[in-house]
Amino acid sequence: MAAVRPWNAFDAAEAEVRSMVSDARWRTLPEPDRAHLIAARTLVTRDGDRWLFGAHARWHLHDPADGRWHLAPPPRRLRARQEGHHTSALPAGVIPSGPDFAAEPGSTQAFVGPDVSVKLCEQMRELLRANCRKPELDYPLTSFGDIFARDVPSTVAAVWGTIMWCAYAPAFDGNERLLTMFGEFLRKPLPGDEWVRWLPAPPLVDLVTLVAERRRAGHPRTALRLAALIGDAAHILLWDSRFRPRALALLTMVEPVLKRPELDDEAALRDDDALRRAWLRRCPPRLARAVLAETDPEAHLSHTVYDLVEALAFAPDPARAAATYLADLSDSRGTLPARLDHRLRHAYDDLRRAGLTSTSASERTEPDGFPVMPGPRFPSTGPHTGPGDSRTGPREHFTGLPGDSRTGSGFEGPGLTRAGEGAAGGVLPADRAGAAAVLGAAYAVGLAWSGVSGARVPERGFAGSAALVQRLIHERDDSPI
Structure with missing residues (x-):
């Protein structure tokens, strides 16, 4: 006979709230009624902390010092009792709207440890190979210039930017397949050491700029091809939960313009930020959490x-x-x-x-x-820039980062x-x-x-x-x- 999971107040309250919010009638309820239903399920632990399961399908903790509610996972190992809370004391921001409960949580795993699948990497490699030889005069590098050499076309930057923007936390194994495919295009070695590449998360405007600049330059078909390339890369990334929430959000922003090429003309002709705002407006409420880095x-x-x-x-x-x-x-x-x-x-x-x-x-x-104490040193195994290639002559060459003692106990x-x-x-x-x-x-x-x-x-x-x-x-x- 299967073991019965012991009853837990936090699990029970969460299940009740999820059931209420998933009901189609939830969105039709007046705000005071929603607040009352959420407040009635407030839990109190023995130490006096007050918890409620609310907006974004997440727990909120009451701060006794100033009355604010903070996002905070509960101590599920502690016993709690349902006590309720004054409805008038609940800010609107903790009351679920409905669509916020539909968000996919994704995964917080970095790309150190569990690797990106071979299938995903190969599909991305094929996409990159099919687009990396475009003439840079037609596809100038208008963003990501700190990452790529000057003769690299913006098609390469579009694929890279999509990967990095969609990543939950772009920390990659130093020899990750998803990075090494970009090695020949890099302006300098990626930040990090022989173990991990600690990569920055690019803002959405970096991707937008690639598209908007081409439209303002009078090349709408090129702009459309770049938007399609961003969409193709995002579609491939759906296979991995560490990319999926933001990849879904990016697809909802890009796909409408592929069906109506003139959709963003006015915004793109104005400036990059106008186009960025136009993209974000198309992101549905159920995916809003995926773009909070941009919006809030x-x-x-x-x-x-x-x-x-x-x-x-x-x-x-x-x-x-x-x-x-x-x-x-x-x-x-x-x-x-x-x-x-x-x-x-x-x-x-x-x-x-x-x-x-x-x-x-x-x-x-x-x-x-x-x-850093002296320790064994290894050459960098991650992507690096080599001498110039045969396309346009020598590129800027930067030496790699030195090894350090993180390979053993000497790093203190x-x-x-x-x-x-x-x-x-x-x-x-x-x-x-x-x-x-x-x-x-x-x-x-x-x-x-x-x-x-x-x-x-x-x-x-x-x-x-x-x-x-x-x-x-x-x-x-x-x-x-």
């Missing part, structure tokens, strides 16, 4: 912090474990704590008083401010010891997928914080994320020379 960076940060705490659910104290990763973020103005729920804020403040926050705020003599530093060994209360994720989920969520938080605060993203990764790579490097599927 503050909310996007809150969701990535939620993902991080959820990925650390295996830890004895997930909030305290998450705080050690948040401590990596540069916060010279001291504005991060106010954005956190009171559990995270208290844990973060403990680290701040110990002088263990803002670990990536400055670089001293070694990367990210941490001393307070931030890495804290995050790598103590972030989860002395407990590492149970498996490769769990470690990749924490790594991806932590890196996504760093990128989201950069989008909100302007803080830099360390070229070799945030300390906690970089330390977690130690959990994965012995399971790599390639063999460094």
